[in-house]
Amino acid sequence: MPSSYPRRNRTPGELALAAALVIPIVIVMGGLVFWPLATSVVDSFFRIDPMKPGTPFVGLANYGALMADSNVQTAWLNTLAYVAIAVVLETIGGMGAALLLNRVKHGRQWLLAITVLPWCLPPVVNAIVWMWIFNPSYGLLNHALLWLGVIDSRQVWFNDRATALFLVSLVHVWRMMPLTAVILLAALQSIPRDLYEAARLDGAGPIKSFRLVTLPLISSGLAIALSQSTVFAFNLFDEAWILSGSSLDTRSVIIQVYLTAFQNLRFSSGMALSILAMLASLLVSLIYVLRVYRETRYD
């Protein structure tokens, strides 16, 4: 973090004022994020279970039990599917929307407002709206596909695991794509116009100038968008929970954490799993950031 202003002598009372302004942040973040995070790490090596006496040190036993648990394995696979589908669709859709918004001249503010809207709504309401669309008997999806002749009988969408995973991801993508679009739009708007002019004079077509001018210059925005999509998809809870509850077919890692900790009251096991989820999410984000930077730097 570079300091953005020149160093000067501290005025008297500056330290006291700084302390007064920063202490609320230290208390809130320390007490409600850093302290719980630290206890989460420590407690994941103990057995903390209100149903069992004592809290003995168990080493890596919680982690070992998680590796062996087939429900946990399924939850990991589901979450990986969510991350893969969501990141791909959000990036493609968000890029398309950003390029379009960057191109539209009349009414851009309105189109932007419409694009951003799904991100602003409560995820629970989004999931309920889509649940009605996916309803096997009366839902719009079945009616529309029947009418178009794509299917010849009504489908119970959530009976098939792959379809269920895709539909849950789709609801998530509907909510999160606007964020990718806005991040990429901000990056696109920072590209100087004359670069495209120069590329055109050099005989580059639209695809070539996208690859040679646009992509390298939005790489940092793209890395941010990718890691945002990843972190949010790793955290997927609301959509899967509303659309099919604790069903193993669509159960994400975070739902597994919730069930373990708050329904089965195996606190330390839940903490171990949530730490693994955090590490996985951070790791995948980091890989993107590094790769995107490396592959798009031409200097």
Next chain:
Amino acid sequence: MRSLISTLPGRIGTVLAVTLLVAWSLGPIYWSLVTSLTPPLNLLGAPSLWPQQITFEHYAKLFGATSMSQGNAVQSVWPQFSAALANSLITSILATIVTVAIAAFGAYAFVRLEFPGRDLLFVAVVATLAIPAYTVMIPLYRLMISLKLIDTYTGITLIYVSAFLPLALWLMRSVYQAMPISLEEAAWLDGAGRIYTLVHIVLPLSAPGLIASAILTFLNAWGQFMVPLVFSPTLATKPLTVLIPEFVTRNYIDFGLMNAAGILAIIPPVLLVLFLNRYLVSGLMAGATK
């Protein structure tokens, strides 16, 4: 110099793409609105994109004292619905005020004041943006139980503040960094103190950033589901997001009622987008590009 022929397909393509984007973004919301205005029996028939017959009975179920359901008079859900609506508003507004206030003053210290550990503290706080909020839920639950803050406005608000403060702080810091220091220096030369300058000169000039942080915090708090699912077990603090899905668990799913409740729950976000979208988008962009 492009000819009309080469731009015409491009224009048609743009129009098609805009139509697609609008349909994708608004379609589901429009469909929910249509559903909430359709009589229950018509919901079981072939859907029509335009309501054949408009009814307000789903909304009446939410607002009325009693209502008719499948021919029987049933107790209305207004007592629960109004309590949850009030809870949603109170927790979201409280969280917004506290978060923006702490961020507005704290970010100033991170930009204009020098103190030991300044950059380290800032990086540590902003780094928590990358940590899934749910990682700390379990220890937080035990902490809140020991503090007796489960199912209280104080408890929920504190959790929201800790979750949304990093983004607001990041945003306000970028706002202050972009502000020329000369204005403040002029005030100091006139003998104004630090706090006077901050309150009377810096904060008014930062109004767009403050509005953006407030909108982002409010929207995040308004949409929260898992935090209140754990920390708001009763209607003392239960918000709409937790109450509405409970309409499902009755003996049958009343989709008209759920869509009507959903439409009411999206009114505050929709109003924010309609009237303050400029600030919202600038906030999202600032959060992403710095």
